Amino acid sequence: MVGNANNGVAAGADGSLNIATAATVVGADNGAVTASAVGDNDFVTAATVVGRGNNGVAADAVGGNFANAAVVVGGDNTDVHAQRGHFNAAVVVGNDSTAFAGGETGDEGNRDLAIVVANNAQARAFNGNNDIAIARADGASAIAGPGDNIVDIQPPLFSLLVAALRGLFS
Incomplete structure (x- = not known):
């Protein structure tokens, strides 16, 4: 932890063979940043925050988990x-x-990935395998799950291509 007014920063392990559980904060006014491993055989659980006013950032492993990570760069997430x-x-x-x-x-x-590169947006990849949700515009909502092999990118990449072509030929 580096910075001021950070609270609730925790790293915990409960069970056998929990390795590399970490909560890291750089900045100020971050709260409830947790990384926890509960159960057997949890590896590389990490919650990392860089910025101001982030809260509820957590990486949790409950029984036999491997490589779960929550990362935030920005504020008020x-x-x-x-x-x-x-x-x-x-x-x-x-x-x-x-x-x-x-x-x-x-x-x-398993192998679920939720990425937000925007403001006031959400991405959820959950309750399945190989799900990817990417919100890449302000206010976008990308949902992949429940189920397997679901990809939701908002707005769709096709619309980005069309916008680029319009700009190129206008």
Whole structure:
């Protein structure tokens, strides 16, 4: 932890063979940044925050999990979680956004990726395998799950291509 007025920063492990559980904060006014591993065989669980006013950033591993990470760069982001499963990542770069990757209570998600590169946006990849949700514009909402092999990119990449072509030929 580096900075001022950080609170609720925690790293915990409960069970056997929990390795590399970390909560890292750089900045000020960050709260409830947690990384926890509960159960057997949890590896590389990390919650990282860089910026101001972030809260509810958590990476949770509950039983036999591997490489869950929640990362936030920006301010006033809430409920950024990577949990319950293997290789889940929730990443927010922006302000006032949310991201969730992995399994909700009682379910497991594997290789779920939720990315927000915008303000006032959300991305959820959950309760399945190989789900990807990417919100790349302010106010966008990308939802991938429940289910397997779901990809939701908002706005769609096709609209980006059309906009680029319009700009090129106008």
